Amino acid sequence: MALLALKGVEACYGPSQVLFGVDLHIDAGEVVTLMGRNGMGKTTTTRAMMGLTPASRGSITLNGKEISKQAPYKIAQAGIGYVPEGRQTFPNLTVYENLVATASNHTGTKDPWTVERVVDLFPRLGERASQYARTLSGGEQQMLAIGRALMTNPSFMILDEATEGLAPIIRDEIWHVLEHNLKEAGQAILVIDKHPEAMARIADRHYVMEKGQIVWTGTSEDLLANEDMQHRYLGV
Structure with missing residues (x-):
């Protein structure tokens, strides 16, 4: 049984349909x-998982239990940690306050x-523990x-554009944490990113989305070997 699975998921913003029968799973x-x-619908897919843009059709399950009709806070408590596009830290709280504000262990880790x-994972956060989040650099806010999200002790994490707009050195640091800390610890993660070569190194499997549908899926080896697909759907 998959940890998280989407089957035939559709979602809309008012009269405009964005997702058209999305199927994917993460073990x-x-x-x-x-x-x-x-x-192409990537962020809408993550918002559907979190109940922020509820699925109009289809099924979303976490550990075999349907969550598509639950409130976002219930989905978070069920074990999904969400790092949204744009970071969205609490600007008027310090780094330390941001971390303790979300601390919970609903899944009994x-x-x-x-x-x-x-702080061991991101030493910069320790150096800036008393600073307000709004005073941090973009990379530091992403680390925060x-x-x-980790402070919620999730069984599954979503990272939406986790390295978008960051300096290469910060981007590499975050990728290193994903590959050598979280993945090696067995953390299940869905990553939205635009760098196939880095993602092929970090991830086990890949989905490619076009106009609200999954149009390709495969392993890292498949991804790197399929230059035509990359050019057609990823623009690289």
Whole structure:
């Protein structure tokens, strides 16, 4: 049984349909990507998972339990950690306050994330613990957004454009954490990103989206070998 599964998911913004029968799944301990050009429905897919843009049709299950009709806070409590596009940290709280504000362990993790563990992962956050989030650089805010999601001790995480607009050195640091810390620890993650070569190194499987539908799926080896698909759907 998949940890998280979408089957035939459709979603709309008012009269405009955005998702058209999306099928995907993530197994426990797996890192999976969702890639595609801007405006193809990737963020709407993650918002449907979180109940922020509820699915109009189809099924979304977490550990076999239907969650598509639940409120976003219930979905978060069920074990999904969300790092949204644009980071959306609490600007008028300090780094430390951002982290403790979301601290919970609804899934009963035996070795839960703590502020100390997050700081070990991202030492910059420890250096800036008393600073307001609004004073951080974009990269530091992204680290904080990831740390804040980890503090909920999720069984599954969504990272929506986690490296968008960041300097290469910060982007590499975040990718390193995903590959060598979270993945090796068995954290299941869905990553939305635009860098096939880096994602092929980090992730186990990949989905490509075009106009609200999944148009390709495969392994990292398949992804790197299929230059025609990359050019057609990813613009690289």
